[in-house]
Amino acid sequence: MPRHGRRVRPPEAAIRGNRVAQIAVALIAAHLAVRAVLAFGGFFYWDDLILIGRAGTQGLLSPSFLFDDHDGHVMPGAFLLSGAIIRVAPFSWWLAALSLVVLQLLATLALLRALHTILGWRPVLLIPLVFALFTPLAVPGFAWWAAGLNSLPMIAALAWVCADAVLLVRTGIQRYAVTAVLVYVGGLMFFEKAAVIPFAAFAVAALLAYVGGDRAAVVTVWRRGIRLWAAAGAVTVAWVGVYLLVVDQQRWSLDFAMTWDLLWRSVTHGIVPGLAGGPWEWQRWAPASPWGTPTGAVMILGWLALAAVFAVSVARKQRIGPVWAVAVGYALACQVPIYLMRSSRFTALELAQTLRYLPDFVVVSALLMAVGFCAPNRGGSGWLNTSAARTAVVVTAVVAFVASSAYSTVTFNRIWRDSPVPAYIANARAGLAEARANSNAPMLDQEVDPLILQRVAWPENLASHMFALLDDRPEFAAATTDLRMLDRQGRVVDALVTWVRAIRPGPAQQCGYLVQPDFPVRMPLDGPLLPADWTAEINYLANSDGSLTMSLAEGPEVKVPVRPGLNRVFVRLAGAGDAVNVRANTAALSVCISPGPVGFVAPR
Structure with a gap:
């Protein structure tokens, strides 16, 4: 001390x-x-x-x-x-x-x-x-x-x-x-x-x-x-x-x-x-x-x-x-x-x-x-x-x-800070919440805008993946009765299917294509489709509740629920080919399918 x-x-x-x-x-x-x-x-x-x-x-x-x-x-x-x-x-x-x-x-x-x-x-x-x-x-x-x-x-x-x-x-x-x-x-x-x-x-x-x-x-x-x-x-x-x-x-x-x-x-x-301390200046081309x-x-x-x-x-x-x-x-x-x-x-x-x-x-x-x-x-x-x-x-x-x-x-x-992502996400969250409140139908899965995430990031560029953790949203599915989509700004809007190709008229009088459990059907298109994710508008008349399995000539199968009566369903079909293959999964189910477009989803 x-x-x-x-x-x-x-x-x-x-x-x-x-x-x-x-x-x-x-x-x-x-x-x-x-x-x-x-x-x-x-x-x-x-x-x-x-x-x-x-x-x-x-x-x-x-x-x-x-x-x-x-x-x-x-x-x-x-x-x-x-x-x-x-x-x-x-x-x-x-x-x-x-x-x-x-x-x-x-x-x-x-x-x-x-x-x-x-x-x-x-x-x-x-x-x-x-x-x-x-x-x-x-x-x-x-x-x-x-x-x-x-x-x-x-x-x-x-x-x-x-x-x-x-x-x-x-x-x-x-x-x-x-x-x-x-x-x-x-x-x-x-x-x-x-x-x-x-x-x-x-x-x-x-x-x-x-x-x-x-x-x-x-x-x-x-x-x-x-x-x-x-x-x-x-x-x-x-x-x-x-x-x-x-x-x-x-x-x-x-x-x-x-x-x-x-x-x-x-x-x-x-x-x-x-x-x-450079470069002083920067450039950016979205994305x-x-x-x-x-x-x-x-x-x-x-x-x-x-x-x-x-x-x-x-x-x-x-x-x-x-x-x-x-x-x-x-x-x-x-x-x-x-x-x-x-x-x-x-x-x-x-x-x-x-x-x-x-x-x-x-x-x-x-x-x-x-x-x-x-x-x-x-x-x-x-x-x-x-x-x-x-x-x-x-x-x-x-x-x-x-x-x-x-x-x-x-x-x-x-x-x-000059990015389209914040506005896109904000619009999508609000639009998905409103879509869920207005309809019980699922939303057709789709890719988000390329300026947000491009196809090289598949499948994470799908809306079903990007928004999977959101609670307030519709379900995403491969088929829906209410066609809606996210536009380029992330807003949920009503949509339609463009006529890239069309299903040809069927052979059955007043029915088109008759699909039953023992009788699968091949519905030819009016031209071939290149490999892509396509959407088909299916107009049908069914006798009961049930499900169909659909696919392009070269592509994976998709299960599609159907309801009795005259209805319409939109189906996402991946692949290529010149026809759509359909078969019935439910016993005693009979479905008549009429012509409709096959193409891309676009705002109505």
């Missing part, structure tokens, strides 16, 4: 560290406020609607739900989390947006831990932190819910495992190996790209040892972390096996020319402008997601910023070359698997400008920046020592970067 109760002043380093920690917390709070505006101002889009459809039609714990080949992704954790949120509040965006903010907070705190593990509370910690918090390179991967469910848990795991690897090598405490492997497994559950985490962690730990003076850094890190690397390797091999079992490998492309074009475009129009359209000015600023940082780092720091080599290598390697799955001669280069594949690059860049600050200074670089001039230059550059990034974020948010 100090004498006479006099208070001992904390050392200067502790005061500085406390100030750095306070500034870091303030920066994180500002960052989360920006991300909250982005999240709560958005809405469900494309893959989000696929997640909604799957959660409404499958069991949340079923293997078919958790281990689905989702456009080349294996992500059971993301499916489970999204499914739980959707089941609690279907089409309620606030809970999905809240999950994005919470996941972003976890990822940010994991990054702060990793930066502190490498640098302590040195003021230079704020530079990589500011870059990671505010660069637009990470914005598109956050705002889109499905992308955020992939990338945010992954980058949280990436930062945590890197910190654990450094601590394991530094202290030898084996619990860091255990926690690192557990977190790594968690990251893999959300995004198969998390397989890069052990390699990134090894590189960060080895580079930190190397810049610290260990000439045998690779050997040292391998030996001290062998339990982590061995366990992570075994997990990676097992996960690769699961991935190969789940994913259709035919989606992989060998169009290396297009892959290279995408990589180069991601550098020139994505990463480099992002170093200066595509936004892509950056950097101006020549921000591209030049990006190259100048990159050249300046490289020149200053080489002039100031020793042993910095391998750090730059790993940064460049990761920037390319982290994107190659994605583009091999997406590239073909039909792929638009704008894919590389969407920036949604770069959040992990942002984290790795921040960590490598921190490692670079740990390298010893070169002799003769005293002109770069602490001074008022250096502080002014650094603060000016940081403020300019944040301002540029803020502008890019604002322009992204403006174009991201």
Whole structure:
């Protein structure tokens, strides 16, 4: 105890560290406020609607739900989390947006831990932190819910495992190996790209040892972390096996020319402008997601910023070359698997400008920046020592970067909000509720508007899947007596069947086609139908309640209920051919069918 109760002043380093920690917390709070505006101002889009459809039609714990080949992704954790949120509040965006903010907070705190593990509370910690918090390179991967469910848990795991690897090598405490492997497994559950985490962690730990003076850094890190690397390797091999079992490998492309074009475009129009806070401007063609359209000015600023940082780092720091080599290598390697799955001669280069594949690059860049600050200074670089001039230059550059990034974020948010989905969903929910109140008849199932979800997402683009979790709606069926449809704005309107083809008049006098249990009928059309989802208007006279089975000449069968008397039913028939096959399922049922149209459903 100090004498006479006099208070001992904390050392200067502790005061500085406390100030750095306070500034870091303030920066994180500002960052989360920006991300909250982005999240709560958005809405469900494309893959989000696929997640909604799957959660409404499958069991949340079923293997078919958790281990689905989702456009080349294996992500059971993301499916489970999204499914739980959707089941609690279907089409309620606030809970999905809240999950994005919470996941972003976890990822940010994991990054702060990793930066502190490498640098302590040195003021230079704020530079990589500011870059990671505010660069637009990470914005598109956050705002889109499905992308955020992939990338945010992954980058949280990436930062945590890197910190654990450094601590394991530094202290030898084996619990860091255990926690690192557990977190790594968690990251893999959300995004198969998390397989890069052990390699990134090894590189960060080895580079930190190397810049610290260990000439045998690779050997040292391998030996001290062998339990982590061995366990992570075994997990990676097992996960690769699961991935190969789940994913259709035919989606992989060998169009290396297009892959290279995408990589180069991601550098020139994505990463480099992002170093200066770009791209500033974005474009969007519905239903595509936004892509950056950097101006020549921000591209030049990006190259100048990159050249300046490289020149200053080489002039100031020793042993910095391998750090730059790993940064460049990761920037390319982290994107190659994605583009091999997406590239073909039909792929638009704008894919590389969407920036949604770069959040992990942002984290790795921040960590490598921190490692670079740990390298010893070169002799003769005293002109770069602490001074008022250096502080002014650094603060000016940081403020300019944040301002540029803020502008890019604002322009992204403006174009991201320009979506037809919110109005379509609102109209559909209101229209379906009214349709249920006005009629007991089911609605004929249909595809939603292509600007909302296209046929490549089948069957999740069907109204029966997208709106499966709504309580206040009609049932969806393959046959109905009241033909209604969702129009392009999502409104429920009365509909009719267009005359693409027609059922020819039948042979039976005053009956048309007589269908009985022992006498199935083939009703020829006035022309062939190509493969599609068609709708037939069936005008009939039945003697009793019962059911028919109908199908096109090439297509699946559909069960159609019938009522006694003169009635009309509309039947959805998938397939192709030049005739409709009909048979009666109910004993003693007799049905006369007259000519009618076969075509598409259109508003009346």
